[in-house]
Amino acid sequence: MTPLRMKMIEELVRRNYSEGTRRAYLRAMAQYAKYFKRPPDQLSPEHIRKYSAHLFEDLRLSSSSVSQQVAAIRFFYVKTERKGWSVEDTPYPKKEIRLPLVLSVEEVSRLIDAADSLYHRTLLMTAYGTGARRAEIVNLQLADIDRSMMRIHIREGKGGKDRFVPLSPALYGQLREHYRQLVHKPQLWVFPGGRHHGSASPISDKTVWHACRNAAERAGLRKAVHPHTLRHCFATHLYDAGTDICTIQKLLGHYDLKETIKYIHLSNRHMKELVNPLDQLPQFARQSGI
Numbered sequence: 176m177t178p179l180r181m182k183m184i185e186e187l188v189r190r191n192y193s194e195g196t197r198r199a200y201l202r203a204m205a206q207y208a209k210y211f212k213r214p215p216d217q218l219s220p221e222h223i224r225k226y227s228a229h230l231f232e233d234l235r236l237s238s239s240s241v242s243q244q245v246a247a248i249r250f251f252y253v254k255t256e257r258k259g260w261s262v263e264d265t266p267y268p269k270k271e272i273r274l275p276l277v278l279s280v281e282e283v284s285r286l287i288d289a290a291d292s293l294y295h296r297t298l299l300m301t302a303y304g305t306g307a308r309r310a311e312i313v314n315l316q317l318a319d320i321d322r323s324m325m326r327i328h329i330r331e332g333k334g335g336k337d338r339f340v341p342l343s344p345a346l347y348g349q350l351r352e353h354y355r356q357l358v359h360k361p362q363l364w365v366f367p368g369g370r371h372h373g374s375a376s377p378i379s380d381k382t383v384w385h386a387c388r389n390a391a392e393r394a395g396l397r398k399a400v401h402p403h404t405l406r407h408c409f410a411t412h413l414y415d416a417g418t419d420i421c422t423i424q425k426l427l428g429h430y431d432l433k434e435t436i437k438y439i440h441l442s443n444r445h446m447k448e449l450v451n452p453l454d455q456l457p458q459f460a461r462q463s464g465i
Contacts, residue, residue: 177214220261223265231268286299286400305409312366315377317363322347364377
């Protein structure tokens with residue numbers, strides 16, 4: 176490990192960045208240095224601009240992916256190397272506003288039923304039943320499952336923020352069955368890793384990703400379904416069922432209500448109440464029953 180990498184790791188740890196962010200930033204810096212075949216402390220803002228263009232034009236990355244790469248480089252120069260940073264010289268890319276994919280209730284049901292094991296089924300039900308992120312799911316502890324209050328404690332979510340989400344009776348029953356099926360009874364983690372799930376460490380968040388992708392293929396869903404899709408489904412289906420947007424904000428752990436407002440656009444609640452102007456034309460009004 177190079178002194179620069181070690182220095183950056185120490186700075187990330189000191190500032191209490193999550194393990195996922197640490198991995199992403201270190202990977203981004205390694206790719207940046209590899210592209211120019213030089214240590215990053217020998218590169219200039221001009222190199223950053225060229226690299227950003229490479230990410231867009233050659234690798235076809237989205238603006239959010241490029242922003243994360245730029246954020247990692249910015250952290251290295253500003254926090255690790257204590258150098259100046261000109262936003263004007265190295266701006267973040269313009270953010271694309273895209274609505275996320277949301278499955279119907281029937282599609283979510285098919286996805287869960289297509290899980291290839293009870294363990295994976297429990298992961299998918301937990302993702303949909305809590306709206307938790309991948310890292311939050313894998314870090315669930317047995318003590319976080321509160322049967323008496325029928326809620327789950329999500330520890331140190333994004334930004335180090337704790338929150339509670341409701342514990343569905345269906346999910347509680349599944350979690351009990353999941354625990355009974357484990358050969359090695361865990362003392363800490365809900366989803367222990369290792370062979371036969373007997374490790375003292377939790378599973379990798381990649382396990383959740385593979386469980387979701389495999390189930391989507393088995394269910395015949397020709398959509399790019401991933402664990403975060405179930406988080407979007409959780410929020411949208413709650414809104415469809417009449418849950419107010421501020422409650423959904425708290426359940427998701429969003430700081431800003433603007434992050435949650437997008438689920439109004441994804442909801443079918445208002446769509447069903449609309450009368451399409453096409454259906455009001457005389458030649459079509461009879462067909463539509465207007």
